[in-house]
Amino acid sequence: MKPNIPNPQSTYSSSDFLKKLKGALGKDGDFPASARLVSQIQDITSRPETTTQQVAELILREPTLGARVLHLVNSSFYGRSKPILTVSQAVIQIGMRPIAELCTNLVLLQKFIPLTRRSGPFAQCFQRTITTSLLTSMIASESREASPHSSSRTSDSAHQGRNEAAYLAGTFGELGLLLISFYFPKLFDSAKNRAASKGITISKGIQELVGLTPIEISLEVLQELNLPTEYQSILQTTSSLERAALLPDEKAQKEMERILSTGPAGELAQALFAGGALADAFSGEDPLKQLETAIIEIDKILPLPSTLLTDSVQSFIECYDQYCSSMEVALPPLPDDVVNMNVSLSAESDKESISPEASSEDLSQFIVEVRTAVEQHEPLSSIITTVMETLAWSLKFERVLLLLFDKKKQNLTGRMALGDIPDFEPKQFVRPFDSEQPTDNWSIAIAENRLVFTGEPLLSGGRSFVLMPVGFDNRRVGLIYGDRVCDQKSETVSEQERGALQVLMELLNRAIALKNDG
Numbered sequence: 399m400k401p402n403i404p405n406p407q408s409t410y411s412s413s414d415f416l417k418k419l420k421g422a423l424g425k426d427g428d429f430p431a432s433a434r435l436v437s438q439i440q441d442i443t444s445r446p447e448t449t450t451q452q453v454a455e456l457i458l459r460e461p462t463l464g465a466r467v468l469h470l471v472n473s474s475f476y477g478r479s480k481p482i483l484t485v486s487q488a489v490i491q492i493g494m495r496p497i498a499e500l501c502t503n504l505v506l507l508q509k510f511i512p513l514t515r516r517s518g519p520f521a522q523c524f525q526r527t528i529t530t531s532l533l534t535s536m537i538a539s540e541s542r543e544a545s546p547h548s549s550s551r552t553s554d555s556a557h558q559g560r561n562e563a564a565y566l567a568g569t570f571g572e573l574g575l576l577l578i579s580f581y582f583p584k585l586f587d588s589a590k591n592r593a594a595s596k597g598i599t600i601s602k603g604i605q606e607l608v609g610l611t612p613i614e615i616s617l618e619v620l621q622e623l624n625l626p627t628e629y630q631s632i633l634q635t636t637s638s639l640e641r642a643a644l645l646p647d648e649k650a651q652k653e654m655e656r657i658l659s660t661g662p663a664g665e666l667a668q669a670l671f672a673g674g675a676l677a678d679a680f681s682g683e684d685p686l687k688q689l690e691t692a693i694i695e696i697d698k699i700l701p702l703p704s705t706l707l708t709d710s711v712q713s714f715i716e717c718y719d720q721y722c723s724s725m726e727v728a729l730p731p732l733p734d735d736v737v738n739m740n741v742s743l744s745a746e747s748d749k750e751s752i753s754p755e756a757s758s759e760d761l762s763q764f765i766v767e768v769r770t771a772v773e774q775h776e777p778l779s780s781i782i783t784t785v786m787e788t789l790a791w792s793l794k795f796e797r798v799l800l801l802l803f804d805k806k807k808q809n810l811t812g813r814m815a816l817g818d819i820p821d822f823e824p825k826q827f828v829r830p831f832d833s834e835q836p837t838d839n840w841s842i843a844i845a846e847n848r849l850v851f852t853g854e855p856l857l858s859g860g861r862s863f864v865l866m867p868v869g870f871d872n873r874r875v876g877l878i879y880g881d882r883v884c885d886q887k888s889e890t891v892s893e894q895e896r897g898a899l900q901v902l903m904e905l906l907n908r909a910i911a912l913k914n915d916g
Contacts (some may be wrong), residue, residue: 412609420622422581423849431508433623435460436502439816440626443498454486454496457501466504467497467551469871472847473724481846499562502567502626503531510580512725519586523572523579525729526600526681529714531568532721534673535709538564538666541702552746567666568673570629571636575604576616613637613674628663635660635667636674643671643699658701672696685733717899721770723908728799728818731769761898764788772909776895778875781909782868783814785902788877790816795864795880795896798856799824802876807831810840810876819857829856843878847907849899851891859883862891866903869910 423429442448442456442526458464464485471488472481482488489497507527514521539561579586589603596603605611610618617633619625633656642653658664675696679688692705715736722729731737769789782800789795797817801810810831812824829840836845839853843865851867860881869875891899 415608415610416615418617419577419581421617423577423619423622426581428706430623432505432509433625435505436626437624439498439501439505443494443565448494450486450489450494453489453497454484457497459483460505462500462508463504467501467724468510470487470500470504470724473720473870474648496562499566503562503566506569508572510576511727513580514729519583521728521730522580522681523576523586524727526677527569527572527576528721528725528727528729530572530670530673530677531565532714532717533676533710534568534571534666534669535561535565536713537672537702537706538669540706540710540713541665541669554764564666564669564676567629567632567670569673570620570625571613571616571633571670572677573619574610575600575612578604578612578615585785594683600681601674602676611637611640613640627840631663632666632670635663636670638672639667644904647698654699655701668700668875670704672700672702676707680732680736685736689736702775710856716897716901720904720910721902723911725842726908726911728773728908731766731773734762734766737766737769753867761788761792764792765898765901768905772905772912775912778909782875782878785866786814786816786880788902789864789878789880789899793880794882795899796882796884797860797880799827799879800876801827801829803831803874807833807874813876822857840877841880843867844874847871849896849903851896855879855881857881864891864899866899866906868906870907873910875910897916 438456439453443453454464457467466483467488468482471492482491492500493757508556510520510524514524517518520608542560545756550897572617575586576591585607586604589600589607591603592598592606593600593603598606601612606614608615613633613636616635617630620630638657639654642650644650645653658668675692676689679685680681681690689711695710696702696707715732718732752888764784765788768784770783786798786800790798797819798815799812799819800814803810803812810829812827815822815824830839831844833841833845834840839850840856843850844867847867847870849867851863855861855863855867860883863879863881866878866880867874867876
């Protein structure tokens with residue numbers, strides 16, 4: 399990289415742009431302070447003599463960081479069966495290094511999270527950051543699982559640590575672009591308009607305007623703020639991969655293999671390169687077509703297993719809403735045609751496990767309707783009703799019941815029911831709730847904020863059923879129950895249906911978080 403040599407197409411010389419960016423960072427006390435905390439977290443967790451308590455104390459010094467860590471590790475995104483109650487417990491169970499990576503990401507992004515409630519270029523750029531980070535983590539994880547050198551003996555903590563490291567690499571890789579949209583929104587708009595008019599990516603539009611790629615800008619930021627050197631190496635390697643990709647296919651492949659074999663940064667750099675290219679496609683004018691093209695182009699030049707990129711994209715689509723809810727960020731929804739692609743692919747691979755009457759197209763429309771209602775801050779009662787209708791009319795649960803907490807949150811009382819339930823009065827249906835010692839399957843669903851499909855049904859005669867908590871922690875609202883009385887195909891809810899229910903639950907949680915934050 400030669401930042402002092404201007405690109406002939408650029409609006410600024412690269413050196414002038416970097417001077418302006420570093421000046422903006424210097425005037426903003428918040429971001430350099432966050433970078434110093436990041437350095438402290440990374441430093442203390444890299445020392446072998448560091449204790450769990452020392453890490454916990456450092457996290458708890460930063461207002462709200464401990465609470466955010468606990469909320470995230472207890473979210474359904476992490477899929478833990480038992481809640482983690484303290485930061486010290488999180489460090490022990492998740493691992494010191496994964497917690498360091500998680501905290502680093504939260505510290506860097508917490509300044510920007512409130513701004514995501516506004517629509518516009520910054521929210522779109524923040525969405526891209528989340529997209530690249532999730533895709534980078536998923537590609538790195540899929541690559542390790544597919545590797546012949548992968549060991550089943552690797553600990554859960556080690557796997558989680560590498561996933562968090564890959565996610566953080568994605569965040570660092572997008573940091574330059576995120577800062578441009580924050581400090582120089584007009585420049586970001588110009589890059590976006592240029593990309594649309596010329597049929598190029600936003601990354602290329604930025605490069606044409608300032609003479610640097612977003613990865614090169616991110617690397618300069620990491621160096622300016624003294625952020626971890628290991629991630630600087632990852633970004634340097636990713637930048638080399640981007641330059642190699644400009645060569646003819648055969649030469650590009652050989653050059654990339656050479657770059658990836660030169661050091662330990664190669665695995666995450668490869669995932670970041672692929673994740674960034676896919677994120678370009680997601681933010682393009684025609685995401686489906688651009689995703690197809692991006693996957694084909696990446697497959698030509700990177701030594702990745704067949705179908706790995708497609709699987710990673712599928713996993714990203716499935717967990718996007720869930721992760722946004724876990725982070726408590728309000729971001730634009732994924733494009734409808736991309737969501738529809740997700741549902742149709744799932745239905746195609748699991749045709750036997752979905753109810754004959756259920757339509758994947760109808761299900762997709764319901765989910766889009768719920769997501770839109772959440773983004774437009776519609777009343778919570780309306781969103782809950784739509785979720786219940788989705789269970790009844792699209793997922794074909796024959797009886798759907800809503801139970802809400804009383805003011806003291808000691809009892810759940812029936813409020814509304816859909817379906818044929820003879821001689822049943824919802825408001826006479828009452829269940830006591832003990833948050834300290836949850837024993838029944840429905841109280842466990844609420845206490846642990848997760849879907850439950852086993853145990854005793856709430857209504858007599860129920861066969862396959864679901865218990866869906868509404869809200870979490872001190873934001874608990876109640877519970878939605880759905881069952882099938884005459885389920886001939888199975889006594890359990892199918893995997894595809896569970897995926898749809900998980901998305902609906904996360905959307906409800908997101909609606910409640912937005913309502914409380916607002």
